[in-house]
Amino acid sequence: MLRLDAPLEELMARARSIRDESFGVRVTYSPKVFIPLTMLCRDRCGYCTFAQPPARLESPYLSPAQVRALAIAGARVGCHEALFTLGEAPEDRYPVAARWLSDNGYGSTIDYVAAMAQLVLDETGLLPHANAGALPADQLAQLRRVSPSQGAMVESLRADLECHRGAPDKTPERRLATLEAAGELAIPFTTGILVGIGENRSDRIEALEAIAASHLRHGHVQEVIVQNFLPKEGTAMHSAPACPSDVYLEAIALARLILPPDIHLQAPPNLSDDFGVLLDAGIDDWGGVSPVTADHVNPERPWPDLDRLRSVTEAKGFELAPRLTVHPEFARNDTKWIDEGLRFSVMDRSDADGLARDDPGAVFVQSLKPAAPEQVDDGVEVLQIGPRSTIWSAGSRISPPAIVPAEGRASGAVAEVIAGVRLGQEPGLDEIVTLFGARGPNFAAVTQLADELRQETVGDTVTWVHNRNINYTNVCTFKCKFCGFSKGPLSLNLRGTPYLLTLDDIATRSREAADLGATEVCLQGGIHPDFDGDYYIDVARAVSEAVPEIHIHGFTALEVTEGARRLDEPLDSYLRRLKDAGLKTLPGTAAEILDDEIRAIICSDKINTEEWLEAHRTAHSVGLRSNITIMFGSVERPIHWARHIVRTRDLQKETGGFTEFVPLPFVHMATPLYLQKKARRGPTFRETMLMHAIPRIAYRGLIDNIQASWVKLGAHGSRQALQAGANDLGGTLMDENISRAAGADHGQGMEPTDFAELVAPIGRVAVQRTTLYGRLAGV
Secondary structure, X not given: OOOOOOOHHHHHHHHHHHHHHHHOOEEEEEEEEEEEEEOOOOOEOOOOOOOOOHHHOOOOOOOHHHHHHHHHHHHHOOOOEEEEEEOOOHHHOOHHHHHHHHHOOOOOHHHHHHHHHHHHHHHHOOEEEEEOOOOOHHHHHHHHOXXXXXXXXXXXXXXXXXXXXEOHHHOHHHHHHHHHHHHHOOOOEXXXXXXXXXXXXXXXXXXXXXXXXXXXXXXOEEEEEEEEOOOOOOOOOOOOOOOOHHHHHHHHXXXXXXXXXXXXXXXXXXXXXXXXXXXXXXXXXXXXXXXXXXXXOOOOOOOOOHHHHHHHHHHOOOEEEEOOOOOHHHHOOHHHHOOHHHHHHHHHOEOOOOOEOOOOXXXXXXXXXXXXXXXXXXXOOEEEEOOOOOOOOOOXXXXXXXXXXXXXXXXHHHHHHHHHHHOOOOOOHHHHHHHHOOOHHHHHHHHHHHHHHHHHHHOOEEEEEOEEEEEOEOEOOOOOOOOOOOEOOOOOOOOOOOOEOOHHHHHHHHHHHHHOOOOEEEEEOOOOOOOOOHHHHHHHHHHHHHOOOOEEEEOOHHHHXXXXXXXXXXXXXXXXXXXHOOEEEEOOOOOOOOOHHHHHHHOOOOOOHHHHHHHHHHHHHOOOEEEEEEEEOOOOOHHHHHHHHHHHHHHHHHHOOEEEEEEEEOOOOOOHHHHOOOXXXXXOHHHHHHHHHHHHHHOOOOOOEXXXXXXXXXXXHHHHHOOOOOOEEEEOOEOOOHHHHOOOOOOOOOOHHHHHHHHHHHOOXXXXXXXXXXEOOOO
């Protein structure tokens, strides 16, 4: 039975246990910018320095230009949240406020909040969090359309507090009514208690129990703030004692014990000199921390800088992660909790866990316009306008952050998985998901392990193959929403014109490739409506006759399945005919994510998971080897990545036919899925490195080769991937078109000297290989 009268140390220990069980070692914070829209307020609270009389303000409200400037400043330094702080209904107390609103065309302060939140969304992409106080349901609903989350502190349910005597909005009835209305409207809500303003222990317990009860009815309380009172000069409570440390720690522990375990618990780090001790009381969130603006509610208490926040957090054995205004549980269930008009805004700043993207740099809304005819070559037929993001994304020329190699000691569930791997255990589905959540020291430990296994398995040689891509047509009857390459009746037609190479064209390109030293041609294209199944056999034969010695690596599982279907021929028979015509291996593309829940979103008319697996199973049975690819970072979650890895691992155990694993981060810029606002902007760089590291661990003893795609990662990214488990750089890729069609900026070909220069800084040697990872004579 829960005892709330236990000694403080026992309460804190039990609170930590609940926190650890619910949230593991992850501690979150929200990088934000404060937007104090108005410092006028009809309430007169005895502890508040935020509210000011009109005479002390240049204007009753910030202007749209001031709001825009603050938001842009925040976005440029990597903030994800715009926190709108304001007094409550100042127009009811101050004629100057009512007049300003009327003169500027607004009926109320809340109307102005909504307008400025929309401005911030449209021009910066920052996610507003409206902290507008005690509001009726209609105003909460109004803000729900422009603010993914909202908040109002309960503070205390004690009705006779002296500090609230002049505050009509601080009555228990109004605060609880707002909390309840937010639940009925499915608003992710932040609330909390203020400790040390005259209430006692029983009052704090009563307030926490009321919050818990509302959450149990609606599930909407995403976080509870437990804030300590500190006296401030110029307030009625300037001479009152500060909240004692033991009382504050007990209040935090009581909150963790009383609240449902899925509610996040927050304490502001700037209000405690030794804020690390707050972790000992059971918190898992630091709240908003701004690199741009002061805490306007507590301006005398500066925010700790991010490096100190991280070092204090990690010293306690935790990993620090940025979040959005909505916690991940709500971001991942956006159809319930997020207004339809805001879902892409939340998705655009999310990583695969529903947390904030953690790469450094600015995330701005991508705005496009058609390019002039003279600007269209082989690039996207649209141009970026407005502020450009400076954050890394797959395919971009922006250098990724330097996060590998790194040193760190694993903790929590990640440490358990790593210990099992070192004992020779194979990580299962849940363990793989755990590894994908690694951050900070845990991330370093995962990539260190992967690099050790890489060295143990293949040594320090980095391999590459001399090849040419031949994309024989960009006309396709399928409608994959992630593809910016294909041309079809429902494509967005963002690039180039439809084409179809002749067999002579393909043969000529193959001879040119061989003359330049290529040992492989990679054949892939759209599924042209005029193709019959014999087309692919004709292509293979044309290449084989033109260059008999060249290795033909071609035709995805979709192409061979579709070819056999159009001929009404068994797949094994069809693959044997392809092999007789010269085909040597199949690429793993068309895999995307081998999970039908995701395929229904991104490629609903394509082969399903079992059909892809069966195509490769059949290919292996007739003597055609192949590889595994994964396209990640669009709409899927780590559980889907893990399923992909486990399903292909099971097939490898059965056939042994896979030669390599190739991670392909989603290049978002010009794809229909992103331009239609239905996908994230690709994986983060941390996720990308983990997608090279974790398969090295999961496929241990089954697949020796992990490839880094220089087309997607560039030189700097590829070099880090080689220190996180990868050992191969793929091909020279003359005429790579598919990634570039999606918006990738990296070149269309690599030379042998380029590979050598890429690996030299990390002390590796680049060696040319065959498609099947053999060594060339004399190499």
